[in-house]
Amino acid sequence: MDLDDIDRALVAALLEDGRASTQALAAGVGISPTAVERRIEALEDAGVIEGYAASVDYDALGYDVTAVVRVRTGTGPELVIETLGEYPWARSVYEVTGEDDVVLVGRFRDTDDMHENVAKLLTESAVRSVTVDVVLDTVRACEPISVDTSAE
Structure with missing residues (x-):
């Protein structure tokens, strides 16, 4: 279009x-x-507008921990990528270049909830290793990019 x-x-x-x-x-x-x-x-x-969604304050709902979870697979991400997208805590899942194969951004109630859920990733047969970075402060998240209103 x-x-x-x-x-x-x-x-x-x-x-x-x-x-x-x-x-x-x-x-x-x-x-x-x-x-x-x-x-x-x-x-x-045409799929330009994919849907409409509410913007939610996860902290207000009790999800106080945000983590970036990096996953390395032994055989490539294609064997695990769909499964990773089904984890309810995973807000975003990206197949990436570099040493890691997949990066997930997750929201958790607390660090115990994070540990319990991230540990489940290690039960996936294709997952070789998992690294977790806890977000200390959100500077900017999920902000829409500015759409150029002039035709190219």
Whole structure:
């Protein structure tokens, strides 16, 4: 799908406020609410907009520990990558280059919860080693990138 300036402006506006009304979006980009609805539907159908989600404060829910978990496999990540993505504590899972094969970012209630859950990774037959880095302070997390609102 080729995106024009209006499509990019709509995506940028939805990144700013995913609950913005059609009328507010229309006023912001200068087209009718009906045209906004059609464009958003087209962006969703094309997979540009993959969904809508609530932004949650995990600390307020009792998940006080964030950890970066690095996994090395003995045979390559393809044997374990899908399984790793199914761990409920894993907020993000990345296949990476370098010495490690997979990096996970996880949220845990406390360090005991972290130890218990990360230890389960070692039961995966393809996992050779696991290294855990506990996050001391979150400087910035999961912030949307700024969308260039001018067509390239």
